[in-house]
Amino acid sequence: MSTTPQMSQSGFQNDQLEAGGGNEAQEKPLSPTGTMVDEPQSNPNVVDWDGPNDPEHPLNWSKTQKNIHLAIVSLFTLAA
Numbered sequence: 001m002s003t004t005p006q007m008s009q010s011g012f013q014n015d016q017l018e019a020g021g022g023n024e025a026q027e028k029p030l031s032p033t034g035t036m037v038d039e040p041q042s043n044p045n046v047v048d049w050d051g052p053n054d055p056e057h058p059l060n061w062s063k064t065q066k067n068i069h070l071a072i073v074s075l076f077t078l079a080a
Contacts, residue, residue, distance in 0.1 A: 049057040058066070 054060060058069075061069075
């Protein structure tokens, strides 16, 4: 009789391991396909800003630059 690992709500293999009743080295979360996951893999398709001080990041724009972009988007919306 073979049993397949079942994922609990917390993502651990079973509740016994989650409660600390099992071996600590086996407490690895399962992926949606049911395989053990060592650490999250980075997605090569994700594009991010160059850091917190990136001048192209909209959060770092001046109020004037934000208002200009807001006006442009608003005018295009009204024209459509």
